[in-house]
Amino acid sequence: MLNFERPSCLALMIGVLGLLNPATVDGQDALERLTEGNLKRTREFIERNRAMRTEVPQRGPLKTARANLHVHSELSHDSRGKIEAIVAAAKRAKSQVLMFTEHPSKEKDFYLDGHQGIIDEVLCIPGAEMKGMLVYPTLSLAPFAAAEPKEIASIVRSRGGHVFLSHLEERMDWQFAGITGTEIYNTHADFKKQMGLVQAMKNPLWFVRIASLLEKYPQEVYSALQSYPGDYLRRYDQLCQIHPHTGVAANDAHENVGIQIRMGDTDSSIVVTDALGDQIVKLPRLGIEKLLSIPPNAATGDVLLKVQLDPYENSLRHAGTFLLVETLTQPAVWDALDRGRSFVAFDWIADAQGFSLAAVQQVETQSKRHEIGSQLSLTDGPIRLEGLSPLPATWKLFRNGETVETWTGSDCRFDIRQPGVYRVELWLDGWEDPQIWILTSPIYIE
Ligand SMILES: [Zn+2]
Structure with a gap:
């Protein structure tokens, strides 16, 4: 507030x-x-x-x-x-x-x-x-x-x-x-x-x-x-x-940042309130009338100007927060939160729907897919992180909090050779500075 x-x-x-x-x-x-x-x-x-x-x-x-x-x-x-x-x-x-x-x-x-x-x-x-x-x-x-x-x-x-x-x-x-x-x-x-x-x-x-x-x-x-x-x-x-x-x-999210200018309760006043309607100041209408073009039939409480920032x-x-779910139900959302199947995106920059990251592990002749949040072991077979993005981006791979590799493009592949906690950030070019867009929860490799 x-x-x-x-x-x-x-x-x-x-x-x-x-x-x-x-x-x-x-x-x-x-x-x-x-x-x-x-x-x-x-x-x-x-x-x-x-x-x-x-x-x-x-x-x-x-x-x-x-x-x-x-x-x-x-x-x-x-x-x-x-x-x-x-x-x-x-x-x-x-x-x-x-x-x-x-x-x-x-x-x-x-x-x-x-x-x-x-x-x-x-x-x-x-x-x-x-x-x-x-x-x-x-x-x-x-x-x-x-x-x-x-x-x-x-x-x-x-x-x-x-x-x-x-x-x-x-x-x-x-x-x-x-x-x-x-x-x-x-x-x-x-x-x-x-x-x-x-x-x-x-x-x-x-x-x-x-x-x-x-x-x-x-x-x-x-x-x-x-x-x-x-x-x-x-x-x-x-x-x-x-x-x-x-x-x-x-x-x-509150939708509580802004101001409103309203008709006051007397013929000659204007009231400025915060976004929740609490009065900040009351002032004479004289001189403001023309600027705010008050309709002739405006009544007490009518909003003359509303500025809502949020x-x-x-x-x-x-x-x-994007969650990987089987269905749109509370148990499925609960399961995704429990398993760490999430990534965060600043969608005001671009819609992140469709982004994916998974650990693909070769176990004997089969390749197995493990979603974000998974815990797996290098002893079971070689592991590669594979990602796909709806926009070309710079992918930064973090291991235990340190950047260890980067990749540019719409799809990425990182071969994992060491145990650690791995997460990925996607950055977009095309503005003054590269802009952070997506942050994943980690994949845990033993
Ligand atoms: Zn809060």
Whole structure:
């Protein structure tokens, strides 16, 4: 959640004037990328990728299902998202699974009252963001509200649920035996690194200034915050060497960043609220009327301007966790998470559907395919990692956290000669710098 600084009426008027004459946005980091020229180049990059993309046939018996973990709805205090709207946004972002992570409250039981089952073709799974973890239990956790994180993790895991470490940047020293996995990317953590953007967004005027760019480039503006999650991956590589961890992307989707300008409750006022509708400032209508073209029949509460930086559709599309499943059911999703059959993709750059990576092992005369997450031994026969991508890319092979080999193209082959924990990153060229696109969970070779 953002905390707005209360602006003066005059400052806000000046900001509204900016609507007619958009000011250039300057500053550091992601803020620097939010210029018309940059956003246009980003859009061209996305369009080139779309044009170059080829459909890749499914390899092996499993399908890929796109999932979004770490999603908040109106069951959380800091979101107003209705389930129908979130599901519709997920479909537009090509997601088939929504794994909710509500902030627990006394009023609602996130598990018993949570979104569950297939809703309009999207599989919904209830869960919570609690005690530094993403938690997907198989029972209500209300009786365990006071339990320590480790205890919660063990209660959930011992009853067949799933637990992921969340917001790793705050808990780099945590290591729980038997946990399902960890976030290997978190949008909110990425956002916090963009100090210039964080600072700019404390002022509601910034949203007014960005409104026209946001309307033209909604995904590009949202995804400008993305950077390579090097700190998360370093910790992930360490954790995977202790025991297998399934890597997932955390969208931290709330749809709660933005402002609204509404008709006030008297003839002469305008109210500026945050995206959740809480008032930031009330100011006289005089002077703003012409700029915002207030309709003559506008009534109290009518929205005159809405600037939403993080609509669900854009936050869900930004990054996805792809799971290898037999069917679109909760048991199949559970199985994929248990076995580490996952990869993370920044789909705002290009749709990653069709990407595959597997270890192919020659055992006597037969070659056997082992999906991401598998554990196999070199003593059973030679092993080659084989991958296929819908776009040509630079493939980086990591062994125990170190880059050991690279490959360029749409399909890759890495011969494995040493035991270790192997994962792959795909990087795309064609922008200013190579851009991280896909991160896989590891394949474990003994
Ligand atoms: Zn969250």
